[in-house]
Amino acid sequence: MSDLLERLRGRGWRMTAQRRVVAEVLDGEHVHLTADEVHARAVAKLPEISRATVYNTLGELVTLGEVLEVSTDRRAKRYDPNAHRPHQHLVCARCGAIRDVHPTGNPLSALPDSERFGFTISDVEVTYRGLCPNCSASA
C-alpha cells in the first residue's frame, strides 16, 4: 500500500494533507479500524481534521477499491486496508477481535443454480464467529 498515494494521484485525486493523513493511518496498522478510530489517529497527526472528511475519504477509498468495508457486528463499520487479496473474516463473539482468513475453494460454487433465483451474484461474504483463544480460556 506504499504506492497508494501515487495510485490515487494517478486517478486525479487532489492530494490534500487530510487525505494523506488518512491514507497513512490505514497504511500504518494493518488492523480493522472504525471510522472513529481512524479519525482519532488522524487527529494526532493533523489536529484540525474533521470527522466528515474522514468519512468522505474512507468512502472514496472504498469506492476506488483501495480499502474494504467490513461489518462484522452491529456497531461501527471497520475499514480493511487489505483490499487486494481476497479474504474472509473470523470474529471473536466476545471481545470482537477480527482476523483475516483464507478459506479453501470458492464459496460461490457452494450455491447451486437452483438456489440462485435468477440473481446475478457478484460477491460472497463469509463471517466465521466463535471465541478467540483468550476469550475461550477465560470463559
Next chain:
Amino acid sequence: MSDLLERLRGRGWRMTAQRRVVAEVLDGEHVHLTADEVHARAVAKLPEISRATVYNTLGELVTLGEVLEVSTDRRAKRYDPNAHRPHQHLVCARCGAIRDVHPTGNPLSALPDSERFGFTISDVEVTYRGLCPNCSASA
C-alpha cells in the same frame, strides 16, 4: 411456528398481549422484517404497543433461538422467523430483496485448522450479493 406461543409459555414467559402480537406478526409473514416494520404491523393490531417493547421482545426471541437476526446491509437489523432450518442469505445490492438460500456442504469445512488461529468457531454466516432478476433487467 404455530406452537411458538406454547414453547414460550413453557419457558416461563409471561404471556402478555404485546408479546402475543409480536409473535403473531413474525408468524404471519415469513419475510425479513425490520424492528420498525414489526412495530408498524404490531400497532395495527394493538395500537398502544411501544417501540421499546417490540425491541425487547425481538431481543428475547433471538436469545431464545426462536428468531434470527440478519444484518445484510448497514441499515436496520432484520428478523428472520425461519430459525429452525439452517440457511444463508442472498441479497439484491440494488433493491435490498432478501432470499433464504441453502448452499451445499458445510461452509465451516472450507476453513482449514491452520486458518483458525486457535478460535473455537461456533457459527458461519454467508451473504451472497448481486442483482435480483428485476434489478438486473432494469440496470
Next chain:
DNA sequence: ATCCTACGATAGACTTTGTCTAAGTCAAGC
C-alpha cells in the same frame, strides 16, 4: 374471586454512527 408482587410495558430522553449543508479554504493548472 381478590390480592400481591415481580415481571413486563410505556414514553421519551439519550447514545452511537453516520450523512448533509452552507460557507470557507486551498491544490494545481494557467
Next chain:
DNA sequence: GCTTGACTTAGACAAAGTCTATCGTAGGAT
C-alpha cells in the same frame, strides 16, 4: 501569482437502537 472548482469544516440532522423511571398487569397465593 491568480483562479476555480474540488476539498474541508463545524455543526445540524437523521436513523436505529438503548436506557431509565414509572406505571400496569399476569398469574400464583390466599
